[in-house]
Amino acid sequence: MTTTAEPTTREFGKSRTRKEDARLITGRTRWTDNITLPGMLHLALVRSPVAHARITGVDADEARALPGVVAVYTAADLGLAEASLPNAWPITPDQKAPAAPPLAVDTVHFAGDGVAVVIARDAATARDATELVVVDYDDLPPVLNMEEALADGATLLHPGLGTNASAHWVFDSGEAGTGGSAKAAIAAAENDPDAIVVRRRFRQQRLIPAFMEPRSVVVDPSGEQLTMWSATQIPHILKTLAAAVTGLPEHKLRVIAPDVGGGFGGKLQVTPEEILVLAASVKLGKPVKWTETRSESLVSAHHGRDQIQDITIAARRDGTVLALDVDLLADMGAYLRLVTSGIPILGAFMFNSIYKFPAYRFACTNVFTSKTPTDAYRGAGRPEATFAIERIMDELAVELGREPLELREQNWIKHEEFPFTTVCGLEYDSGDYEAATAKAKDLLGYDALRSEQQERRDRADPVQLGIGISTFTEMCGLAPSRVLGSLSYGAGGWETASIRVLPFGKVEVVTGSSAHGQGHETAWSQIVADRLGVPFEDIEVLHGDTQISPKGMDTYGSRSLAVGGIAVVKASEKVVAKARTIAAHLLEAAEDDLEFSGGRFGVRGTGKGVTIQEVATATWAAHDLPEGVEPSIDADATFDPGNFSFPHGTHLAAMEVDTETGRVSIRAYVCVDDVGNALNPLLVEGQVHGGLAQGIAQALFEEANHDEQGTLVNGTFVDYTLPSAADLPSFTTDRTETPSTTNPLGVKGVGEAGTIASTPAIVNGVLDAIRHLGVTDVEMPCTPQRVWRAIQAAQGRATQEPPVDTHSPGAGLGSIDPNNPQEEEVQ
């Protein structure tokens, strides 16, 4: 036998370091851009510099004459003028969706929209030649502001639709029968002296996912099947939809997502570029590659967030919440991409969060503007919802003069009330908000900080302290297929796995999940090591290639472990069941007399036994199998979750605000997350850290800004300010473990938790520090300039308007030396 030592301990719960690291720390990686094929050509896009214009001419003669240029194509040249990129989520039957050709046909709808492609023998020449393509534009007015876009007489971005509104979607618990009427409850509260109604408007600024690996696509047209490599989160969905868009039979396309450098929802897309590279490669009969530049990525890869949120909450004066009403405007940008329209709907059932609202209404209008299309970005709808509810709970606490954590506790679902059916009709599986909150308070030293806050206020310290709170939940494990069906989503939410036991007992695990940094190779190996009793090192996880892993729904929405991981469990169970039959035969025992443990089938009460590896070898040889039993112990499983899982947690941010400069700093950040059972605590912690950084970046650093012409003004890494190491503190992270009841591992989801929870914690903390100065709101990102202006305005001091909105460039905390505040930041 070639088996190595039997594992002695359980893998579940072990902080394993990752098996994927060996190649990543030595540069032995396979990024899409690394692929070079014989005769490969390079594609570059001519992109519109203007937001909205009619194309009156494309002159490519000079570009074609450049040595090395092979072709210049428009959509028509590639046969794509009638093609439209897919929108998989028509949220209403009458949703309006414009044609979304991979290259603009006669009108460009955002600055960055593709107009033509150049194909050349090397990438630099292709890029140079794009400068030589002369496109004549007849400018049209840009559509930039959602409210103006909806007003009578507004410029229509897609005149054929007759409106800039794509869809209006409503959930009303009164109508759904899951609660009362929020409108009625709010009206009643307004006339009730024992009740209070609080209304606020919040803005979710536009963000850019900014995964570190720029997108890249290679298509090889040789061989029987076309092969596409793409830096994508969704090779399976891409295969299906790229075939549908181009008319290629689906069985003639193979999609491979090799090593993928981050996604965060930003690579959950069927992109124009994927279709263009495919079409160009077929047309030329040569392999073609496109790799974007960072500046190109920032303007053309989809953006995220961008909502205006009008929130109304009603409560009794004793603090008990009565109703929540949410009215959203959601910016789609210029086109509906894959799930653009559904992003706000993913938040629709989350505004009520952990609180027991008896009545709830959510209404959302999706609006077209002449900006880059929006779509999924880490959390996708749920950060927006969590921000709004956690901000309004603080506002309610202020209005009622209540301690904000106590007010939350008064209204949240108590641990003994689970499973709990919410006002949206979702059944929350499990949770213990009290435990997570108690632990977080303890770790932060909440009470001591409250005292210090009071002291600082009393002595009018220039640096004020605030404590930001976010007690959140989210729905993970997208998604039960029947729920997706009821929301008109275009596909199911299942996931698949196959397990192949090789002749000498090594194991290949094939998963439909498609990792791009999550560590599935490690995590899935841990699951299988436990289930089959084979060593962790003997397991190889295969993914991201539709020929190796033919079925899958890919990775997004904190679904991989809670859905894909469970498929792995189910497949393992089938392998053990098949192996048991053969083991019984080999041992000449009854199946019922066998016990399986540590990878060995033992005959109860005897010393006789056989390992699963020995069974694998015997099955492979197939010399002596029971009658009618196939010579294979391999198995497949597809898991469709019965329900979501609902991780939760309490995040507390101790924020310091220098009232003289507006400088904000994070003194301490504590979070206690409950993600159910933790398969690998090291990976869980890593996910939380990264999530926090992105949520904090929304609160303090990032925003995609446009000028009046609709051009993205901070479209490079010089001015779209991702936080650096110097901008962030170390976080204190901890966990409580309330097992999920919706899957056999008791796991929830963790990929998005940090992002969802942290944004409101930070902003609540900033406001808590300066509210006593009269400040009631600071829009995100809370840059020094914005905070300083808010303080000045609240104090009745005039400030000079800055000539241009310069808040984003250099606004990061790290760009300001605390010992030497730059006066121009606050002039």
Added chain:
Amino acid sequence: MAQVRVTVDGVQYVDEVEPRMLLVYYLRERLGKTGTVVGCDTSNCGACTVALNGRSVKSCAVLAVQVDGGEVTTIEGLARDGQLHPVQKAFTECHALQCGFCTPGMIMQAVDLLGDNPDPDEREVREGIEGNLCRCTGYQNIVRAVQSAAQAMKPGVPAETPATAAGVTP
């Protein structure tokens, strides 16, 4: 075309390159050193960081012709005699990478930082890697890895620190 003579990861190369070719593209496209990657076009992300004559540089901010006569070490040449560099080891032990795209540059920068400052405190690490962006990790474990590598590299600590049992962190 200009001639460049350069040692990369211990191997000497002589090549004709276009004067405008950046070092990072020379490494990736001419030498196949695809472990070094490109993350931006403004020299902000640090993904392309390599060591040039013993100091870290962003290889997207250097022309290939400028390294004529020089010596370049990339992530692919960091391990010696089959032994990972202590910084590489610390990155995996501290889970300082997720997607791994920033990792080659981050590791090369960390090696440089520890050359200057063998025992940096947290602030010094954070400032020392400020020019290298990571979108996945929130930097916390990267900071931890750099500090833990610093301990492992202290004189007197055997280079052969046994890896923690079975790859499990305590």
